[in-house]
Amino acid sequence: MSGREQQYVQEAFATNWIAPLGPHVDAFEQEFAALVGSRHAAALSSGTAALHLALLLAGVGAGDDVLVSTLTFSASVNPIVYLGARPVFVDSEPTSWNLDPALVSATIERKVRQGKPPKAVVPVHLYGQSADMHPIMAVCERYGIPVIEDAAEALGSDYHGKAPGTFGKAGIYSFNGNKIITTSGGGMLVSDDADFVAHARKLATQARDPAPHYQHSEIGYNYRLSNVLAGIGRGQLQVLEERVVARRRNCAFYQQALGDLPGIAFMPEASWGRHTRWLTVITIDPAQSGTDREAIRVALEAENIEARPVWKPMHLQPIFERYERSGGSVAEAFFRDGLCLPSGSNLSEEDLERVVAVVRRGF
Missing domain, CATH: 3.90.1150.10 (Aspartate Aminotransferase, domain 1)
Known part of the structure; x- marks a missing residue:
């Protein structure tokens, strides 16, 4: 901790904003989006939760193929399996140790010829370094395949001056205790698509419909970040x-x-x-x-x-x-x-x- 976090935590207690949501959550989302250069952000309980929602909203479902880095932690893959989809593991390249763009292209083209294009591609930005995103984005855009970036380990890095996590349809980040900044546990989903992030926020709060009573028209999750932890995150952002x-x-x-x-x-x-x-x-x-x-x-x-x-x-x-x-x-x-x-x-x-x-x- 830097020491700056305590001010925000004390504010949360003084105003009695302890439960999920609250002014620190709103501010943390805005400050984080501005930092990485994304238009919208949703603060969530973990990076895994963010990846789960991003894949779900990208249309990934049972029986779909999702290309993902093989050199990663299992949290990059588990949400694919949560949704009943099948991970397709793609090797690294030696320049950055990240997803090999040539293999991504060859695998996509092979699957397109077979009549079963991948439903999404998940590059993992490993150990604090961005994957080579331009060629990965080029082949995915050619075939209309959404890219969901796992930038859990790469906050603070850049790729040609732009933050990893901001190239694809959505990017996810982690604030787990071992990351470069932490909220003790937490994550963030970012996207330039306002509707995408708004839908993620709804699903993360048990998918409650906008009604005065409790009404649900889709399955939701309990994935929102607490106001106290968001306060810690605001203090951490200042020392990134x-x-x-x-x-x-x-x-x-x-x-x-x-x-x-x-x-x-x-x-x-x-x-x-x-x-x-x-x-x-x-x-x-x-x-x-x-x-x-x-x-x-x-x-x-x-x-x-x-x-x-x-x-x-x-x-x-x-x-x-x-x-x-x-x-x-x-x-x-x-x-x-x-x-x-x-x-x-x-x-x-x-x-x-x-x-x-x-x-x-x-x-």
């Missing part, structure tokens, strides 16, 4: 840039201190935009280094330092392995060799030096 600077500083420190080690490489920063370095991620080539990702992770854990492997690709997950995939070897290599180093915005230089010392001993 500070958080990005701190995360990038962590990465620069690691690059300077570890870059000379044999077989080590850092997740690249693509030429098309700013990487927030939400997480600093390295790969370790065992053939060159004499060690591997898991040995270094265990060595860090022995010193009470948490590091984690790169996301295990979704096509390798037991719950999803039966679904179709396009490629996969690139994401599998990142998982095999990749390690996420401690990256918190509040890490001290002493903390970073401690991590570096353990990693260097492992080499």
Whole structure:
């Protein structure tokens, strides 16, 4: 926390706006939309809830195919399955580790020829860096396929000067406790389509019709953000840039201190935009280094330092392995060799030096 959040939380208590909705929710939506450059936003209970509503409103339903990054967390995929649709996992490209536009294009064209075009495409902007959106948008626009961007990990980054999450039909963000800013738990759905966001707000409040009595003409959900948590979010928004600077500083420190080690490489920063370095991620080539990702992770854990492997690709997950995939070897290599180093915005230089010392001993 920055300390600024307390003012808004105190306002929520002083005015007795505790339950979902309220002035902080309205203000948080407006401030967030302005920050990312979207016309409309709806504050929700999680990024997963936002993705669920966005896919539902994009028309995804039972039996539909939805293209999605395989190198991601399961929350990017679960809402597809909630709706009875089928994820089609698409591999990464090495420039940004994100969704491969060439594979997206080839998969869409193949499915169009088969008479079953995908119902939506979900690019995931991984670890604080945007996917290469221009070619992805071009092929999706050619075939009229809506793009729902999962920007949960990428708030504060940009792609040719524009925020990821604002290219497609809708974008979703997460304020979970581990994200670059947090409301402890929460999410946001953004879109330039006013009706789309208005409908999302309705569905998120149990789909109550505008009547003096309780009336419902469609199924709804309890997905709205509380006024208290929105107050925390307003305070966090004010320090987003500070958080990005701190995360990038962590990465620069690691690059300077570890870059000379044999077989080590850092997740690249693509030429098309700013990487927030939400997480600093390295790969370790065992053939060159004499060690591997898991040995270094265990060595860090022995010193009470948490590091984690790169996301295990979704096509390798037991719950999803039966679904179709396009490629996969690139994401599998990142998982095999990749390690996420401690990256918190509040890490001290002493903390970073401690991590570096353990990693260097492992080499």
